[in-house]
Amino acid sequence: MTTRLFGEPVQRREDPRLLTGQGRYLDDLGADALAVAFVRSPHAHARVRDIDVTAALDVEGLIAVYTWEDLPERVGRPLPLLIPHPALTHGRTAYPLAREIVRHVGEPVVMVVATDRYLAEDACALIEVDYEPLKPVVGLEEAAHGAQLVHEDVPGNVGAHLVQEVTSAAGLGAAEAVEAAPHRLSFRLDIERSASMPLEGRGVLARWDGSDLRVYSSTQTSTSVRMAIAAALGLPLPHVEVIAPDVGGGFGVKIVHPWPEEILVPWAAMLLGREVKWTEDRREHFVSSAHERGQVQHVTVGFDDEGRVLGLDVSILHDHGAYTPYGIIVPIITSTQLLGPYRIGAYRVEFSAIYTNTVQVTPYRGAGRPQGVFCMERTMDKIARYLGRDRTEVRAVNFIGPDEFPYDQKMTFQDGRPLIYDSGDYPEMLRMLKELIGWDDFRRAPGRGIGIGCYVEGTGVGPYEGGHVQVTSDGRVHVSTGLTSQGQGHETVFAQIAATELGVPIERVSVVTGDTRRFGYAVGTFASRAAVMSGNAIALACRKVRAKALRIAADALEADPADLEIADGLVRVLGAPSASIPLSTVAVLANPLRYAFDDEAARATQFAGAASPDRPPVAEGDEPGLEGRDYYSPIRSTFASGMHAAIVETDPDTAEIRVVRYAVVHDCGRLINPMIVEGQIHGGVAQGIGGALYERMVYDGHGQLLNASFMDFLMPYATEVPHVETAHLETPSPLNPLGIKGAGEAGVIPVSAVIASAIEDAEGIEIDRMPISPSELFELRH
Amino acid sequence: MEHEITLVVNGDARRVRVPGRRLLSDCLRHDLGLTGTHVGCEHGVCGCCTVLLDGLPVRSCLTFAVTVDGHEITTVEGLAGPDGLSPVQRAFAECHGLQCGFCTPGFLCTVTALLRDNPAPTDDEVREGISGNLCRCTGYQNITKAVHRAAELLAEET
Numbered sequence: 001m002t003t004r005l006f007g008e009p010v011q012r013r014e015d016p017r018l019l020t021g022q023g024r025y026l027d028d029l030g031a032d033a034l035a036v037a038f039v040r041s042p043h044a045h046a047r048v049r050d051i052d053v054t055a056a057l058d059v060e061g062l063i064a065v066y067t068w069e070d071l072p073e074r075v076g077r078p079l080p081l082l083i084p085h086p087a088l089t090h091g092r093t094a095y096p097l098a099r100e101i102v103r104h105v106g107e108p109v110v111m112v113v114a115t116d117r118y119l120a121e122d123a124c125a126l127i128e129v130d131y132e133p134l135k136p137v138v139g140l141e142e143a144a145h146g147a148q149l150v151h152e153d154v155p156g157n158v159g160a161h162l163v164q165e166v167t168s169a170a171g172l173g174a175a176e177a178v179e180a181a182p183h184r185l186s187f188r189l190d191i192e193r194s195a196s197m198p199l200e201g202r203g204v205l206a207r208w209d210g211s212d213l214r215v216y217s218s219t220q221t222s223t224s225v226r227m228a229i230a231a232a233l234g235l236p237l238p239h240v241e242v243i244a245p246d247v248g249g250g251f252g253v254k255i256v257h258p259w260p261e262e263i264l265v266p267w268a269a270m271l272l273g274r275e276v277k278w279t280e281d282r283r284e285h286f287v288s289s290a291h292e293r294g295q296v297q298h299v300t301v302g303f304d305d306e307g308r309v310l311g312l313d314v315s316i317l318h319d320h321g322a323y324t325p326y327g328i329i330v331p332i333i334t335s336t337q338l339l340g341p342y343r344i345g346a347y348r349v350e351f352s353a354i355y356t357n358t359v360q361v362t363p364y365r366g367a368g369r370p371q372g373v374f375c376m377e378r379t380m381d382k383i384a385r386y387l388g389r390d391r392t393e394v395r396a397v398n399f400i401g402p403d404e405f406p407y408d409q410k411m412t413f414q415d416g417r418p419l420i421y422d423s424g425d426y427p428e429m430l431r432m433l434k435e436l437i438g439w440d441d442f443r444r445a446p447g448r449g450i451g452i453g454c455y456v457e458g459t460g461v462g463p464y465e466g467g468h469v470q471v472t473s474d475g476r477v478h479v480s481t482g483l484t485s486q487g488q489g490h491e492t493v494f495a496q497i498a499a500t501e502l503g504v505p506i507e508r509v510s511v512v513t514g515d516t517r518r519f520g521y522a523v524g525t526f527a528s529r530a531a532v533m534s535g536n537a538i539a540l541a542c543r544k545v546r547a548k549a550l551r552i553a554a555d556a557l558e559a560d561p562a563d564l565e566i567a568d569g570l571v572r573v574l575g576a577p578s579a580s581i582p583l584s585t586v587a588v589l590a591n592p593l594r595y596a597f598d599d600e601a602a603r604a605t606q607f608a609g610a611a612s613p614d615r616p617p618v619a620e621g622d623e624p625g626l627e628g629r630d631y632y633s634p635i636r637s638t639f640a641s642g643m644h645a646a647i648v649e650t651d652p653d654t655a656e657i658r659v660v661r662y663a664v665v666h667d668c669g670r671l672i673n674p675m676i677v678e679g680q681i682h683g684g685v686a687q688g689i690g691g692a693l694y695e696r697m698v699y700d701g702h703g704q705l706l707n708a709s710f711m712d713f714l715m716p717y718a719t720e721v722p723h724v725e726t727a728h729l730e731t732p733s734p735l736n737p738l739g740i741k742g743a744g745e746a747g748v749i750p751v752s753a754v755i756a757s758a759i760e761d762a763e764g765i766e767i768d769r770m771p772i773s774p775s776e777l778f779e780l781r782h
Numbered sequence: 783m784e785h786e787i788t789l790v791v792n793g794d795a796r797r798v799r800v801p802g803r804r805l806l807s808d809c810l811r812h813d814l815g816l817t818g819t820h821v822g823c824e825h826g827v828c829g830c831c832t833v834l835l836d837g838l839p840v841r842s843c844l845t846f847a848v849t850v851d852g853h854e855i856t857t858v859e860g861l862a863g864p865d866g867l868s869p870v871q872r873a874f875a876e877c878h879g880l881q882c883g884f885c886t887p888g889f890l891c892t893v894t895a896l897l898r899d900n901p902a903p904t905d906d907e908v909r910e911g912i913s914g915n916l917c918r919c920t921g922y923q924n925i926t927k928a929v930h931r932a933a934e935l936l937a938e939e940t
Contacts, residue, residue, distance in 0.1 A: 248882045721923070
């Protein structure tokens, strides 16, 4: 049996339990827990004058009703602003329960605890909240106008304003470079809101035993939820444990924390001395979690006769909804990743993060990149159209060359570090894509068009992740890392890494993620970072374990460690396969014992003669056990890239848009498991198709979300998603030991740009707003 | 008012007392402890809660438990046979037809019924057949592949 598992399409270790109904998602736990439901604001903007709970008190099974006034000072504080930034001069976060003012439909106002969810909702229905409606601020440009305010103390509704500018080699600013360019174009682009929309909503279960709090949350970061809960409830950190069980998708929304419910449910569990659980329903998810994407962009570009961009000036209005708990990460990513695989002469980008009386905006898979890529790729297409050149030629003249890495874009990325691309080969990627889709042979016809989109994605952002690897005396390998999993197959890919590094069969490796009892230091799963961060940390931890195993085995085999190898769980002398010792025995010898709990253990006890009487049983600087812990903390992000192309057909009468072919060339460095990477790409493209053709958040002038159900918010089914053809380019990252880059978000990033490009090609009509429905295309035609 | 009903779930007769408004999905999950059936929208669109009622796929979130008193229900927990995973389950694993796994039980029930009625579906028939189930992770490509593979595995067995 081979132990070279890195790079193989290994079947997932997660699947047997998930296929048989044995997964354990949040609502599958806590069968006897009390149930929580919330009264949420029906108004987008209102003052809470009075809350009358009297009628609810008669509901059988009611346990407790809480409003903001019932919360202790620490619990009732505004939720933390997770990522402060100097440009976020007016950051605002919500209270766990509304205090005086509600700022979007869905904001929690009253918390009800009952013996059962049905009864808790009965009680909610009987609670009367007296609201004084205030004028809602809806619509990005109306909000930016600033006539009505979302927060009384935020003038103009501007939470943040940030300008970044990179001058040209000749020292010109973007405006000057545009002015001096032979050709200029100015245009406006619009991108609608969408949302992560995992099929499992959020949820929290808390258990208090009088001294220790255990919380289960459907989160993308258990370690940080733990710290937030400890801080809000005033508990010592070692007395709080947070576990992310099986999580039914995240896509960004579950990285936000602590959600109000993540504070309130544990608080109630402590107060009531009972297990308490809240499970989000779908409508709650629509109106009380988070959305993303909404932007208006104004672009001015100057270019030469070949289409080389000499100056680019972009101004972005970013809809931030009612609050900014996750800071301004999304518009920062839009501003910086907009540059894509291109060398731009001079670049100026400014954004204003605008408050509106709508659900808050936090990262959704792609996290601002789809908007940035839409901007840059629309720009490339417009340049090509203006010059009458092939769209791929215009892109090619702007590419950063394969010999120009590391390439410094001279901006500050979302991690506060320089935007320096580590590796890539964009011309080769374009060549592969053109071949895959048949770009040069494509026959254009009315109602049949081809489109392209290119992107670069900063992945694997720090600050760090860690891994712990333990070999027990039964020869099993236990791997743990702190970040969480939501379907990415971490149990499989991390096991592949450990099995490869340690030379053991993968069947002997088990992986635990997102459980603070097993690993307390971590950041979380977002920004396509899990494989890069925890993958490398686990590899480094395995290398420590391996070195120790070889040292101990060398003693036992009276050999030089340099002459040893580990394969199939055996430490062997190279060239003398009969001289070997199982890793399980090495684990026994690594832990000097006084007591024998089984026959294997007896070999390590004090009279067994294994240890030299001239040395302490555990040498100075050494530790008992065959285990290791290490961390990976990169100097900066590693930059993956990709190019997509699509062929679409549009119906001459109905304007129905059909994606006939969809091709992806993708570079995430070395592939750990190609089957899983492709699965990530397929899923990302499907979400991109949703964002390009179907998904939008329809708010009316009162701030009511009109399509807050799966009946009306149109996520694609199997009948809407095209077959995705993929090819991989591997330019290893020089920044990390495994040479890998992130892959989680990639698929979604350029899809709106690609589909717009293809529809424009089919129709000859400029497409400047996404998503686009058949009726919108129909109107554009007439 | 509560009602005493009997559901034949995965071959076992289970007696349970439920209020008239108790959804079948909640009854299976919370009264009978069969948490493999998932609830993704509670309004009958996502298909996560699909179970087989007398062999036919239904939305258990749109079904009151009292209305199926005496009927046979198959949930994801009942799909595997004594020899292990069913061909449909094996095909999903082989083809990487699941990621987070939340929608998977609904797909497995839907596909089990689909292939029983149409053992060799075309690609269009497969897409049509699963078009009542949402998946947010996979983009459906590997699910479609898994359905074809399951058809092969079933054909090999018979």
